[in-house]
Amino acid sequence: MLQVSHSLQNQRTSKKNRLMVDFVAGFQHYDGPDAEPLLEVGMPLQLNREPHNHFDKYADEIWTGDAKLGYIPRSANRTVASLMDKGTKVEAIVLELCPSAFPIGSVRVEVFFRR
Numbered sequence: 206m207l208q209v210s211h212s213l214q215n216q217r218t219s220k221k222n223r224l225m226v227d228f229v230a231g232f233q234h235y236d237g238p239d240a241e242p243l244l245e246v247g248m249p250l251q252l253n254r255e256p257h258n259h260f261d262k263y264a265d266e267i268w269t270g271d272a273k274l275g276y277i278p279r280s281a282n283r284t285v286a287s288l289m290d291k292g293t294k295v296e297a298i299v300l301e302l303c304p305s306a307f308p309i310g311s312v313r314v315e316v317f318f319r320r
Contacts, residue, residue, distance in 0.1 A: 219319040225281035228310040229274050236272035250297040254289050293318050
């Protein structure tokens, strides 16, 4: 009999609270173009706070593995940063791939947390 771990089961049943859907900011300036062929819709991404960023103290990096894709857009990063700073686990996934929109809108992500 197949058993689902308790944490995975909670993840499936917990309410997803969407914080934003937008394109990765700065995608063309980091590892985005090289990593794009490896990305898939639904793929989880890592978010890292960058509070010492000289340009934006609310900066939140978006990564896949060792590849920095860019940042949460400034229009949404304050909320994401505040939640992360309070210890909330904020998650991100690839929502849509739009290579024809390069360089500005190649990868659309969804950022959310669960209750």
